[in-house]
Amino acid sequence: MKLSELYFGDLEAFDEAKNETDFFSKTFVVPLSLSMQSLRNNRRFIVVGRKGAGKTAVQMRLASELEQSGYFTLFFRFAEDLRADDYSEISKTQSHISLADVANPKQLFLHYDFRDVWERTFFNRIGNLLLEAGYQNKFTRFVSPAHSPLQNIFAGLTRSLSIKLSTDAGAIAAEVGVDLSKLEKPDEISLKEFNRVARRLFVESCAQYRMYFFIDELVFSKLDALEDEIRIRAAMVRDIVKTCRELNNFANQNDLDFHFICTLRPEIRNLINDFDSEIGKVVDGRDVALTWYIDGEDGTSLLEKVFNLKVAHSVDGLSQTPLDVSQFVDRSVTFGKHKMTVSEFLKTNTWGRPRDVVRLLLAIAKMNPNSKRIGEQQVKASLDEYSRASAKELIDELSVVHGKAILHALRKGITKKTYDDADELLKALPIPNVNEERFLTELFELGLIGGFQPETGNYFWAHRGESFLHPQMKIRIHPALWNEFGIRGYD
Incomplete structure (x- = not known):
């Protein structure tokens, strides 16, 4: 078989886990820095790791295990699920502040508050998931009256942060103590009051369910956004983290088996902390670090283990027998007078991340499509492509703070x-x-x-x-x- 016919994985673990489930399962390696069991509403709920460190892969693996145990799992991917019209609707929810009126970026950042918006968004997603699974109750009828996801996170919100209720939702609100006669408009309820009602209904109607809600891809780059939009995205990410903490505390206090888990890159965390130092109190002590520099218990490099598994199972779908990695891959590469083993090469030429391994294998296959094995020649022929892709990703990370300069x-x-x-x-x-x-x-x-x-x-x-x-x-x-x-x- 030629290298072009083999599958070495996806750079996006989300795609790999969804589309190549068996391959993902066979090649997943648990980093020693992480205890999967620690990700709970009453313990730790933030996974901090570099781009490509495996944050999404960890969530996808955990979701698979949880689903087998009877849990619902739900994903919200910030960078993917947030649309352009979400930003155009921001003025509706933040009418008390103008981008042009606040010269100090930090002041602008501190004035924005999206927590109520995110709580309503998460409740809507949960309601729709339960409806799709065939479960309907007062909570689902209240938070998802149209039985469909929100078109964007600000859909249906007025400038005064109110929501227009359907007749059914209004009746449910009245049942839990909302006096509709005292509202300025009898069919319109404030967003904060909407969330208060949703929380009460959540406890009353959903205690029998179990769920993990994963909030992923909390990322942005200055390369493709203006300064004001960067501050808005940073404010959104900050408030997502705060909302997850509040909902985890709420679930734990009400003995609900619901857990909200989110991921952060270190540079995003640091940028937000520059604008709002209080976020450190939320993150510190509730986060787990995702690192790969520690070797396995048997002394074998975890990255080499990932490499071997990706290569061995690259024939899945083409053959029932995994490749013999020792025969398929040269065990050393020589540069000048220096000879390097596979383990040494991975330690020197990667950043200690599974994504680096996949990127290297993809570059080898791309630059040597007709080769039938991975030798020294194939590795050297791939280095320009591997270096180009690696540099682009690193520059994207640096641009979070420094922009195009x-x-x-x-x-x-x-x-x-x-x-x-x-x-x-x-x-x-x-x-x-x-x-x-x-x-x-x-x-x-x-x-x-x-x-x-x-x-x-x-x-x-x-x-x-x-x-x-x-x-x-x-x-x-x-x-x-x-x-x-x-x-x-x-x-």
Whole structure:
């Protein structure tokens, strides 16, 4: 079989888990930093991990296990499910503040409050899931009167944050103590009161159900959005996290087996914390870190295990017999005088993430479609493509804070593999109005640079567990980026 005929997985774990269920199940590896059982409403509900670290994969795996135990599972993907018209409708819910009137971005951020909007959105999604499963009660009739998802998160909201009730929903509200005669409009209820009624109905009508609600893809990039929209998205993400905490506390206090789990990237968490330092009180202590730098209990690299499983089962659907990885893949690659095992290559040329492994295998297959095995020649032929895709993702992450300026600075400024110290590197990367110390830390934490001791050949990377960049070390550009920046032959 040719490499082009094999399936090595998807960069998006959501797609892989949905479309290639068996392959996903066979090749999933649990990172040692995470206890799947700890993700509960009364313990931890936030998964923090770099892009590609496996946050979505962990949720999909957990969802599969939960469904087999009788739980409902539900996914809301922020970056995918939020539409353009959601932003155009924002003024309806935030009429007390104008983008043009607030010069201080932090002040603008603190004034926006989407928690009631998100709570209503989540209740609507839950109601529709129960209806699709054939369950109807007062809660579903109240939160999903049209038996359909909201067209957008602001659908049906007025400028005064009110919702127009159907006749049925109005009758249900009256049953739980809402005096419709005292409302300015008898068929219109405030969003806050709507959520109060929904919570009461939730307890009364849904205690017999069990559910995990996963909120994923809480991401955005300055490369494709204006500053005001970035602040709005950041405010939304902040309030999603706060809403999850409130609903988890509500479920736990009412002995409901409902759990709201969300994922965050470190750079998104840090950006939000810059605008609202109080978010740290919500995240810290309720989060789990998703890392892969720890080797397995038998001393085997977890990434090598992922690599071997993806290769072995790449024939699923074509053959009943997994590939013999030891025969299908060369066990070492030589660069110049340096010979590297597969494990060493993965440790040096990835950021310790499953997505890096899949990206490498996809690049190998793309650049060597007619090859029938993975040898040294095939690996080397794929490095330009692998480096290009890896650099693009890293630049996307850096753009969250620095916008488009980072792309120009990196392409123009990085001209060699090793820099004598931080000052030399910073001079090569002129970014206007940047906090240099923080910028250097960001480059280190995201993996563009690491500490380097040339006399021993040792690297010190954030993804390998180093907490900060030691000032006495030289600075090394990550080897997987050398091809894209055109510096492989420049020391």
